[in-house]
Amino acid sequence: MNRRASVGIAIILIAILVLISQAVFTVHQVEQVLVVQLGKPVRAVIEPGIHFKIPFIQETFTFDRRLLVLDQESQEVLSSDKKNLKVDNYAQWRIEDPLKFYQTVRNEAGAESRLNDIVYSNLREVLGQFTMMEIVSGERLNLMKQIREQANIQTKQYGIGLVDVRIKRTDLPAENSKAVYRRMQTERERQAKQYRAEGEEEAVKIRSQANREREVMLAEAYGTAQKLRGEGDALAAAIYGEAFQQDPRFYEFVRSLETYRKAFVQGTTLVLEPEGLFRYFKGPSLNPR
């Protein structure tokens, strides 16, 4: 009897434990739980902590509450200026309505394939309204917001909230890249040529300026020199004039003698007649002329 009683107690205890484990469930901080009663969703539990349900009749489905990432393959998009762009993007999303989510896509894999389509189509549509440069540069923030808002309207029915759509890379397809590289190259070549030509220009300027300065300097020096020489000549002439003016005839005489002395150098042959200087040659006479 004692034995039977203890077995009975044990069975009751175990039954209670099973009942409790069936009636109690915890919702983790990162989870949200959908309570389903015989296939019919009853409520969604988002508040983390301990919760109760009707044992055996209600079951729970657990979903993530965190921000989830959808990293998409890159794909080609046509911009409004008819340029091909390879766009690589990712999206952050979360399950906002576990019931709708469960009913429409059931799980994350299902959600991702649906999201892929939605984000891609909106991306195409929105990017098609902008030029390539707008996509690449300043408009990015607006674009991403616009894509997110458009896509969000569609994702609502799946209980999914798109928190953020970001364009990670916007690259040009290979052939367009090549064209850009060619343009970059020619641009730089142009610049290089310009630098070299500028150098040449500057150099020629400097050289010709130097040549000019030299010419001017030398000519001015020549002028100054000539003026000085002229002054010297004039001064000398004045001095000579003043001195020789005192007896021009005597000056002429003295100067003639000087000239003879200089002119008749060694080797000169003079043909003389025995007159004048040599008048005494034939015999002394003290009355010349």
Add this chain to the structure above:
Amino acid sequence: MSWSSNGGGGPQRPWGQGPRPPQPPDMEKVYQMFREKFGGSMDGKRLWPMAFGIILVIWLATGIYVVGPDEEGVVTRFGRYIESTNPGPHYHLPYPIEDVYKPKVTQVRRIEVGYRTRGRSAVDVAVESLMLTGDENIIDIDMSVQYRIHNAADLLFNVRNPPRDPSNVVRNVAETAIRQVIGRNSIDEALTIGKERIQANTLSTMQKILDDYKSGILIVAVQLQQVSPPEEVIHAFKDVASAREDRVRAINEAEGYANDILPKAKGEAAKQIQEAEAYKTAKVARAKGDALRFLSLLKEYARAPEVTTSRLYLETMEEVLTKTDKVVVDPRAGQGVLPYLPLDRQKEGIPPLLPRKGGEG
């Protein structure tokens, strides 16, 4: 262990760990304690409560946990976030009531965008590093991002990441941010002066996005490792640099030329002027000398004109005649002879044929 659960199995919990296995307290001590308390009288009636008591104590003891100096403790009660704890010993209610996660928060982690370090060398990852600039050029940027966790609870509960490695979200955000920033800059800015600004802008853009996600991640630093033109055009870019050098060189050479010829010309000019100066001074001096000499002579001449004239004349003639060869011809004697004078022969040192006809003495 992958934390990204797909296929509807429900989310796995942060860090992917269940409750930690209970740590057995010192059994010997517990036993001893019990022994002393119950006086060693161990019979069947007391066995159950005692075992229950031991199990209870062990269970309670599993709530002791130590947060390491590089960790932050995050406590949940029935899954709900309760508190964050600092390094040191702590206590939480044992499983399944409370649970603790201890992510490493002080560690500064690092990701590489555009390249990967393999041992000592870096391998370029072109798809990550090539990007479009605001002026429709392509630039090659390698960047490293350092980050750490500044709010462990946010990191654990707000964004799903591979356990222990939040680098996925950081990488996505980093690529987005750097392209967004570069897309607003010209290639020349990015290549030259804009580096600091690009780093700062990328950091703040990243931080803003991560804050929007409530990721609990703090970007410590963004460093542009290498900013260069793409491989395909790097030669053209380098040539621009050398062209710039060429320009400076050409100018330097020209200036060298100017520096060479101008001083020389200055010297030449000075020389010419000096020479002229010398000419002038010499000319005047000579004139003065000549004049004085003439005046002196003139004074003497005035005293005795006749004699002075004769003397000067004779002295000069003497000097002249001693130097020169002479032919004295009496015009009366040699009237037909003169044309035949062999003046050229005389020059060659042959004595001239002098007319023998009388009168020469």
